[in-house]
Amino acid sequence: METKFDRQNSFGWLLNVVANKASKDFDTELKKHGLSLALWPTLMCLWEEEGVTQREIALKSKVESSTTTRTLDKLVALALVERRDDPNSRRSFRIYLTDAGRSLKEQLLPIPLAINNNLLSSLDAQEQQQMISLLKKLVTDI
DSSP states (O other), X not given: OOOOOOGGGOHHHHHHHHHHHHHHHHHHHHHTTTOOGGGHHHHHHHHHOSSBOHHHHHHHHTOOHHHHHHHHHHHHHTTSEEEEEETTEXXXXXXXXXXXXXXXXXXXXXXXXXXXXXXXXXXXHXXXXXXXXXXXXXXXXX
């Protein structure tokens, strides 16, 4: 029995097309600020809550711990975050934004909002909410 694959109706392919468009547009805008898309999940986590461990950042951002280590090294080099000793553990650090890292939030958050609005613009308000709701449901299980 042959299974027919229809790319035009493939969830994975369709999602990939939208995700690639969003990533490309967002990375282009972040580069204007000397940043890259790879740094974004960690910055978002720290804007939500500072003083967390690297492990907590990796879990919240759904990024591998080794990738988070490299990302934090880059953010430290850019003077956007700092590692501080964890008072509860001699083997781990707590991660905090610097003033420069905190100040980026106001500058950068409008960028993904505009990109998301643009990507969802062909859907009406109800369809947009439904799309977000369904994607959240999928992400919860990942």
